[in-house]
Amino acid sequence: MLSDVMEDYLKGIYDLQREGGAPVETSLIAGSLDVTAPTVTSMMEKLEERGLVAREKYEGVELTDEGETVAVEIIRHHRLLEAFLVDHLDYEWTEVHEEADVLEHHISEEFEERIAERLGDPTVDPHGDPIPEATLEPPTADETRPLGEFAVGDCVVVARVRDRDEDELEYLAEAGIVPGRRLVIEEKAPIGMLTVSHGDGQQNLPDEVAGTIRAQTVDVDTEEQSDARHVTEL
Amino acid sequence: MLSDVMEDYLKGIYDLQREGGAPVETSLIAGSLDVTAPTVTSMMEKLEERGLVAREKYEGVELTDEGETVAVEIIRHHRLLEAFLVDHLDYEWTEVHEEADVLEHHISEEFEERIAERLGDPTVDPHGDPIPEATLEPPTADETRPLGEFAVGDCVVVARVRDRDEDELEYLAEAGIVPGRRLVIEEKAPIGMLTVSHGDGQQNLPDEVAGTIRAQTVDVDTEEQSDARHVTEL
DNA sequence: TTTATGAATTAGACTCGTCTAAACTCTCAC
DNA sequence: GTGAGAGTTTAGACGAGTCTAATTCATAAA
Ligand SMILES: [Mn+2]
Ligand SMILES: [Mn+2]
Ligand SMILES: [Mn+2]
Ligand SMILES: [Mn+2]
Numbered sequence: 001m002l003s004d005v006m007e008d009y010l011k012g013i014y015d016l017q018r019e020g021g022a023p024v025e026t027s028l029i030a031g032s033l034d035v036t037a038p039t040v041t042s043m044m045e046k047l048e049e050r051g052l053v054a055r056e057k058y059e060g061v062e063l064t065d066e067g068e069t070v071a072v073e074i075i076r077h078h079r080l081l082e083a084f085l086v087d088h089l090d091y092e093w094t095e096v097h098e099e100a101d102v103l104e105h106h107i108s109e110e111f112e113e114r115i116a117e118r119l120g121d122p123t124v125d126p127h128g129d130p131i132p133e134a135t136l137e138p139p140t141a142d143e144t145r146p147l148g149e150f151a152v153g154d155c156v157v158v159a160r161v162r163d164r165d166e167d168e169l170e171y172l173a174e175a176g177i178v179p180g181r182r183l184v185i186e187e188k189a190p191i192g193m194l195t196v197s198h199g200d201g202q203q204n205l206p207d208e209v210a211g212t213i214r215a216q217t218v219d220v221d222t223e224e225q226s227d228a229r230h231v232t233e234l
Numbered sequence: 235m236l237s238d239v240m241e242d243y244l245k246g247i248y249d250l251q252r253e254g255g256a257p258v259e260t261s262l263i264a265g266s267l268d269v270t271a272p273t274v275t276s277m278m279e280k281l282e283e284r285g286l287v288a289r290e291k292y293e294g295v296e297l298t299d300e301g302e303t304v305a306v307e308i309i310r311h312h313r314l315l316e317a318f319l320v321d322h323l324d325y326e327w328t329e330v331h332e333e334a335d336v337l338e339h340h341i342s343e344e345f346e347e348r349i350a351e352r353l354g355d356p357t358v359d360p361h362g363d364p365i366p367e368a369t370l371e372p373p374t375a376d377e378t379r380p381l382g383e384f385a386v387g388d389c390v391v392v393a394r395v396r397d398r399d400e401d402e403l404e405y406l407a408e409a410g411i412v413p414g415r416r417l418v419i420e421e422k423a424p425i426g427m428l429t430v431s432h433g434d435g436q437q438n439l440p441d442e443v444a445g446t447i448r449a450q451t452v453d454v455d456t457e458e459q460s461d462a463r464h465v466t467e468l
Numbered sequence: 469t470t471t472a473t474g475a476a477t478t479a480g481a482c483t484c485g486t487c488t489a490a491a492c493t494c495t496c497a498c
Numbered sequence: 499g500t501g502a503g504a505g506t507t508t509a510g511a512c513g514a515g516t517c518t519a520a521t522t523c524a525t526a527a528a
Contacts, residue, residue: 237514237515239514239515269516269517270516270517270518272516272517272518273515273516273517276514276515276516277515277516280514280515291523292522292523
């Protein structure tokens with residue numbers, strides 16, 4: 001019905017829409033999927049044809065409800081797969097993204113259900129990203145914010161880290177910056193760097209990276225629920 | 235490098251070559267992959283170009299060593315996946331073929347290794363088909379023969395059943411004809427039907443089906459090793 | 469030896485996903 | 499208000515994988 005390529009466009013648009021709001025411009029999609037702008041234009045025409053995006057020429061696109069549902073479905077596949085690979089096949093959390101990025105397009109609904117059941121219907125993936133429900137209702141806005149948006153002195157707990165770059169993930173894991181970990185914002189340097197500390201010391205993070213780490217202010221209610229798996233590994 | 239379509243052609247040629255010997259004709263491949271003859275011709279030109287088949291115009295093709303290795307690799311993926319789905323995700327042995335037929339092209343070597351390890355390096359899949367070694371050396375000729383080739387009165391143990399047709403598999407499972415089960419060849423009727431019996435009664439099988447069930451004469455050495463999983467389910 | 473028949477190949481076309489080069493549109497600075 | 503420049507779309511091409519229709523080949527029968 002829908003090719004894996006189309007699914008990747010929808011997923012990409014979904015993410016960009018979450019970050020920057022609609023409409024999403026051609027060049028953003030091109031950058032995120034590593035194709036040229038004309039390629040995106042022609043794909044957007046096809047997706048519009050199928051009712052998966054609404055398009056305004058020279059403006060950009062926005063997912064329709066149907067398009068959003070497809071995107072959410074693929075994201076559910078992706079994150080369930082990541083969780084499954086870590087929990088049942090001994091993958092490191094640093095190396096699951098690529099495998100899931102392929103398999104997400106090729107597993108059946110049956111497979112999705114079975115791994116969800118085997119995992120006990122988890123709500124977050126190994127990187128702290130929320131796993132959409134089986135109903136595919138678009139998740140509500142999350143309460144986390146990028147590290148860079150907190151103020152110096154704030155005490156926060158890491159919720160999510162970016163999963164696309166294996167080396168970055170490995171470095172962060174080594175530095176103890178993993179979902180569930182508590183941090184204090186120590187300093188925001190004017191050279192585009194942020195300093196945080198935790199029990200084992202201080203860590204400097206370029207703003208570009210700090211912007212991809214999402215956290216919440218420490219709160220007794222949420223502290224209990226946070227995923228402390230990776231902390232214990234260190 | 236190699237598309238999933240090409241992999242399916244190589245796997246198809248491999249099977250046909252096992253059954254009917256080389257060279258494998260265009261029309262056989264077309265039938266097995268459900269495409270037209272010209273489509274096969276053009277694909278064979280590409281595979282020849284890449285050194286995966288040797289081709290004699292108007293005669294047919296034969297896998298090169300390299301082509302055979304690719305085919306064996308895909309078959310290893312397929313059968314490991316089937317075993318994994320049954321053993322670790324509660325699939326029925328009747329419903330794993332389709333899922334494996336897609337995923338076989340999309341799992342990484344990493345994934346292959348991890349499920350093999352998790353399964354304890356099994357040697358046969360849920361349908362009794364041998365799983366190639368990780369070295370990808372082409373398996374040696376097997377000692378099993380189609381049911382139809384035995385003589386009336388022979389006592390045999392089922393080794394392998396065809397996995398492509400879900401309904402057929404369900405029927406056979408219900409009838410107790412599963413790998414590891416012992417049968418006696420009762421009658422070979424001249425209308426193209428064969429009758430076998432086991433502890434729970436008699437069963438008639440059209441020759442077309444009997445030809446796809448492979449067995450060995452009962453032998454104390456092999457009896458112990460046979461897969462009795464499905465027998466105990468009934 | 470010739471020819472009829474069935475199978476294989478060639479020819480030409482189509483869709484999908486991609487590209488480069490050229491043309492167009494929108495916006496913002498002057 | 500106009501024009502420059504950035505960003506978008508159009509035009510035209512290509513490879514992969516598939517098809518139908520036409521042609522060529524191999525071979526078995528006469
Ligand atoms: Mn993907
Ligand atoms: Mn993730
Ligand atoms: Mn396949
Ligand atoms: Mn099988």
